[in-house]
Amino acid sequence: MKSLKNRYGWRYALIFILLISGCKEKRPEEVLSEIQMEKLLYDYHVAKAISEDLPYNDNYKKQLYIDYVFQKHKTTEVVFDSSMVWYTRHTEVLAKIYEKINKRFKNRQEEIDRLIDLRNGKSKISATGDSVDVWTGQRVSFLTGYPLNNKITFLFPSDKNFEKQDSLLWQAYYRFFDSKPADSAMFAVMSMQIVYDNDSVVSMVKRVLTSGKEHISLKSDTLNIKEIRGFIYFPKKDTLERKLLLDSLALMRYHHANDIVSKIKNDTVEKKRPEETEKEFIPPSQPIQQERKKPEEFNQRRIEKSHSRSNQDESKKK
Numbered sequence: 001m002k003s004l005k006n007r008y009g010w011r012y013a014l015i016f017i018l019l020i021s022g023c024k025e026k027r028p029e030e031v032l033s034e035i036q037m038e039k040l041l042y043d044y045h046v047a048k049a050i051s052e053d054l055p056y057n058d059n060y061k062k063q064l065y066i067d068y069v070f071q072k073h074k075t076t077e078v079v080f081d082s083s084m085v086w087y088t089r090h091t092e093v094l095a096k097i098y099e100k101i102n103k104r105f106k107n108r109q110e111e112i113d114r115l116i117d118l119r120n121g122k123s124k125i126s127a128t129g130d131s132v133d134v135w136t137g138q139r140v141s142f143l144t145g146y147p148l149n150n151k152i153t154f155l156f157p158s159d160k161n162f163e164k165q166d167s168l169l170w171q172a173y174y175r176f177f178d179s180k181p182a183d184s185a186m187f188a189v190m191s192m193q194i195v196y197d198n199d200s201v202v203s204m205v206k207r208v209l210t211s212g213k214e215h216i217s218l219k220s221d222t223l224n225i226k227e228i229r230g231f232i233y234f235p236k237k238d239t240l241e242r243k244l245l246l247d248s249l250a251l252m253r254y255h256h257a258n259d260i261v262s263k264i265k266n267d268t269v270e271k272k273r274p275e276e277t278e279k280e281f282i283p284p285s286q287p288i289q290q291e292r293k294k295p296e297e298f299n300q301r302r303i304e305k306s307h308s309r310s311n312q313d314e315s316k317k318k
Helices: 002-023 034-052 061-072 077-089 091-107 109-119 257-276 295-317
Strands: 131-133 141-143 151-157 167-178 188-196 201-208 212-219 225-233 242-254
Touching: 034 061, 034 077, 034 091, 061 077, 077 091, 141 151, 151 242, 167 188, 167 225, 188 212, 201 212
Parallel strands: none
Antiparallel strands: 131 242, 141 242, 151 225, 167 212, 167 242, 188 201, 188 225
């Protein structure tokens, strides 16, 4: 009886193992892993969402967005499609992947809302103060020079805390990574513009070739600022490989302190003008004593005066 039980026990165990292996089919090697699919699908849906808002003239960029996603994850559209076929047959695994993707979207919802507000000109009001960092974009960015990853741009609408004659300083730390020695043709272009309410523009452009801290500073005019915008452009050359890491991005706003000082001075002068016309009496340290003259001196003066009068009369008669 024991041998029969052992024989049937092994059979039941073998059937159970086969059922488990049948329910959990092994993923083929050519199919992307769950982690790879999660990262790729996340970027894929972001690229799709961005491409849907493109104007008609930019429809050709839709495929560029998708191609960049595959390039970023070092795969091809053929591998992605075949992997999706396998995952759609295993809906439980695909459902778990999309649960993680949804969590990532929820975590980034605040950042997405901020970017939408910036695009629609409804950004949050900047902080008050004479010296404030008004940068609301990413502090770090990595540019490879390839299309869709060769520039960063920003556009910040003005608000009530911006003043006339404000000074703006946009700065970043550049770190170049070279596979070959630096070439003068491989430079980054940094530009910033101030746009006024009347749509007039003041701008500055500079080239950056070596690593280090770089900045652009602009001083606004007496007009009201409408917006501040700028970009860093880093194109890739066919024969050269160079990458760029941007760090510590900041946009400092400085109020024009001289205006405040001049206002205070003008107000003080206008208030003191009536008082400045009146001469102030300063008492002497010792009382002033009148000097008394002698009688002889008075008589001498009378004689001198009489002689002078007689001489004048004689001159008139002549």
